[in-house]
Amino acid sequence: QVQLMQSGAEVKKPGASVKVSCQASGYTFTDHYIHWVRQAPGQGLEWMGWINPNTGGTVYAQNFQGRVTVTRDTSIGTAYMDLSSLTSDDTAVYYCARGRDINIRWGSFDPWGQGTLVTVSS
Amino acid sequence: DIVMTQSPDSLALSLGERATINCKSSRSVLYSSNNMNYLAWYQQKPGQPPKLLIYWASIRESGVPDRFSGSGSGTDFTLTISSLQAEDVAVYFCQQYYTTLTFGGGTKVEIK
Numbered sequence: 001q002v003q004l005m006q007s008g009a010e011v012k013k014p015g016a017s018v019k020v021s022c023q024a025s026g027y028t029f030t031d032h033y034i035h036w037v038r039q040a041p042g043q044g045l046e047w048m049g050w051i052n053p054n055t056g057g058t059v060y061a062q063n064f065q066g067r068v069t070v071t072r073d074t075s076i077g078t079a080y081m082d083l084s085s086l087t088s089d090d091t092a093v094y095y096c097a098r099g100r101d102i103n104i105r106w107g108s109f110d111p112w113g114q115g116t117l118v119t120v121s122s
Numbered sequence: 123d124i125v126m127t128q129s130p131d132s133l134a135l136s137l138g139e140r141a142t143i144n145c146k147s148s149r150s151v152l153y154s155s156n157n158m159n160y161l162a163w164y165q166q167k168p169g170q171p172p173k174l175l176i177y178w179a180s181i182r183e184s185g186v187p188d189r190f191s192g193s194g195s196g197t198d199f200t201l202t203i204s205s206l207q208a209e210d211v212a213v214y215f216c217q218q219y220y221t222t223l224t225f226g227g228g229t230k231v232e233i234k
Binding site: 035044045046047061062095097100106107108109110111112113114115 | 123160162164171172173174177183215217219220221222223224225226227228
C-alpha cells in the first residue's frame with residue numbers, strides 16, 4: 001500500500017537547522033508531488049511547500065522563504081525538508097504528504113506521513 | 123492568501139445525531155474553467171496524521187464511510203456526518219487548494 005515513512009524525533013537548539021526525511025513506498029515516487037505541512041502543539045495545520053519529485057522543482061510558502069529547502073533523492077524514493085535558523089516557534093510536528101492526484105501541484109493530500117516532532121529548546 | 127474560517131470551533135453531540143461543520147473561504151475556490159471547487163476535508167484523530175475524507179468539495183475518498191458528505195460551492199462549504207459514531211471523535215479541517223494552500227482552524231467533534 002502507499003506509505004510515507006518519516007525520520008524520528010529531533011531536539012535542536014535555537015539557531016540550529018533540522019533535516020527531516022520522508023521515504024515513499026507503494027507507488028511511483030516521481031508521479032506525485034510531495035508537500036510539507038507543520039502543526040504546532042495544539043494548533044492547526046500550516047503548509048510549508050512542495051517538491052516535484054520528477055523535476056526537483058519547488059515552491060515554498062512565503063512564511064518560510066529563505067529558511068526552508070526541500071530536496072529529493074529519486075534513487076531511494078525519499079524527500080527531505082531542511083529548516084534553518086530554528087526558534088522555539090518552530091517546535092511542531094512536521095508532516096510530509098503526497099499529492100493525491102498524479103502530476104497535480106495544487107491538490108488534496110493522501111496519504112500523510114506519521115509526523116516528526118521537532119523540539120527547539122535551549 | 124485565501125483565509126479559511128471554520129465554525130463552530132467545537133461541537134458535542136449524542137451518538138446517532140447529525141454533525142454539521144462549516145467552512146468559509148475569503149474568496150471563491152471555484153475554478154470557472156472546469157467548474158470544480160478546490161476544497162478538501164480531513165479528519166485528524168489524537169496522535170495521528172490527518173486523513174483525507176473529501177476532495178473536490180464533495181467526492182468521498184475511497185474507504186470513507188458514506189455517513190460523511192461534503193457540499194457547497196464558491197466560498198461556503200459544509201461537512202456533514204449524518205449519524206455520529208464513537209469513532210468519529212476527531213478534529214476536522216478544511217483545506218483550499220485553489221492557490222497557495224491554506225487550512226481552516228479546525229473543528230473538534232466530541233460525544234455528549
